[in-house]
Amino acid sequence: MAGMAMGTSAGFYSQGSGTSRLPAAEGPMRGYMTQAGEWMLMAHGYAWGVVTDQGGPRGKSEAFVQSMAMLMADRDLGDRFHIQLRAMNSLEPLMGARGYTNLFATGELANDRPLVDRQHPHDLFMELAAKVDYRLGNGNTLFLYGGPVGEPALGPSAFMHRGSARYQPMSPITHHWFDSTHITYGVVTAGYATPAFQLEASAFKGREPDEHRWGIETPRLDSWSVRGTWTPSPFWAVQVSHGRLKEPEAQHPGEDENRSTASVQYARGGLATTFAYSLKDRVPGEKLSAFLAEATYELSPRHAVFGRVENVANDELFPDHDDPLHDRKFRVTKAEVGYAYRLPIVGPLGLALGGTIAAYAKPAALDAAYGKTPVSWTLFSKLAVGL
Known part of the structure; x- marks a missing residue:
């Protein structure tokens, strides 16, 4: 089987990362599914081989490998209760603390220095969590989610779980506006869900993961968030969320953050899109906003085109x-387009081969550091279970 759509008794949504929702028409999470006694098991994962040339004086040429493996186990516990266990891991710590080159990306530390124009690697443990649903009837449930590593109710589904970003080889430069909490060391979320609505609240650790990527950090519940999601039909998922994060960034000690996000996702007939806005309000400090629009269109079982446009106000470039x-705060725009050729191998295992090209718009004050018109290109091969 290609995968599963969790909690879709009315067919209105599919499961995203953490407890987030995606449009049902985007399709269920892709992977390998099998039955083991009363447990339904699903495996999902990928390994990207990437070669990139990031343009301008600050860019560089580099080859790297990204990876993720996810296991999920589901079963009913009587007539009312349902439990889901999740484990997600990555071997990206093998990259080293500085991760990979990604022009205009910032966030987190490596060797006690801020990462600039680079994307940090994911941790070995990306998720170790469980979710328990209590059925109220008519597709309505109460749920509790949490674990030592998880994702709170803040923002849209993380980029690696969105169909609109399925073939994007680079993380968004807006990652720390939308997705930085998708690996959180300590999270508890409680919520109420219907086929069309979901209301939830989380307590979690606000500090982003440190540069020591192989272990599990001490869980803590010092931050909070709330999120509401509306899935009026199988084609739409709309969310708004707000959180208060306790000192999220090590390079900004003593600064908390109010983060507000809103997103609209639409999917139909091979098309998956995400449109999102986020505002980081440092306390004390700057207010920094970001916009994201991305889409993937699977033209046929073999061919897919995709793109992403981001606009972000960033004060960490220097x-x-x-x-x-x-x-100083600079507003930067990145526009990237790409193509992927999909090649089935056996069963749910497949390979995507493709490439992208990216261009940037920025203030003239950045020309000396980044060049006047930097252009980046990337080639990739993505081996995936559930491509």
Whole structure:
């Protein structure tokens, strides 16, 4: 089987990362599914081989491998209760603490220095969590989700679980506006769900993972978030969320963050889209907003085209305190388009081969550091269970 659509008794939504929802028409999570006694098991995962040339004086050429493996186990516990167990892991710590080159990406530390124009690797443990649903009848449920590693109710589904980003080889440069809480060391979420609505609240650890990616950090519940999601039909998923994060960034000690997000996702006939907005309000500090629009269109079982446009206000591009541009806020736009050729191998195992090209718009004050018109390109092969 291609996968499963969780909690879709009315067919209005599919399960995203954490407790988030995606449009049902995007299709169920792709992977390998089998029965083991009373347990339904699903495996999903991928390994990307990527070669990129990031343009301009700050860019560089680099080859790297991204990876993720996910196991899910579901079963009923009597007539009313349903339990789901999840484990998600990555071997990206093998990249080293500095991760991979990604022009205009910022966030987190490596070797005690801020990462700039680079994307940090994911942790070995991306999720170790469980979700229990209590059926109220007519497709309505109460649920409790949590674990030592998980994702709170904040923002849309993380980028690696969105159909609109299925063939994007690079993380968004807006990652720390929308997705930075998708690996959280300590989270508890409680919610009420119907086929068309979901209301939920989380307590979680606000600090982003540190640069030591192989272990599990001490869980803590020092931050909170609330989220409402509306899935009026199988084609739409709309969410708004707000959270208060306790000192999320190590390079901004003493600064908490109010984060607000809104997103609309639409899927139909091989098309999957995401449109999203986020505002980071540092307390004390700057207010930094970000916009994201991305889409994937699977033209046929073999061919897919995709793209992403991001616009973000970033004040972390010059971390050196002696630099005259230190702590200045710059608004940057990145536009990237790509193509993927999909090749089935056996069963749910498949390969996607493709490439992208990206261009940027930025203030003239950044020309000396980034060049006037930097252009980046990327080639990739994605081996996946459930491509």
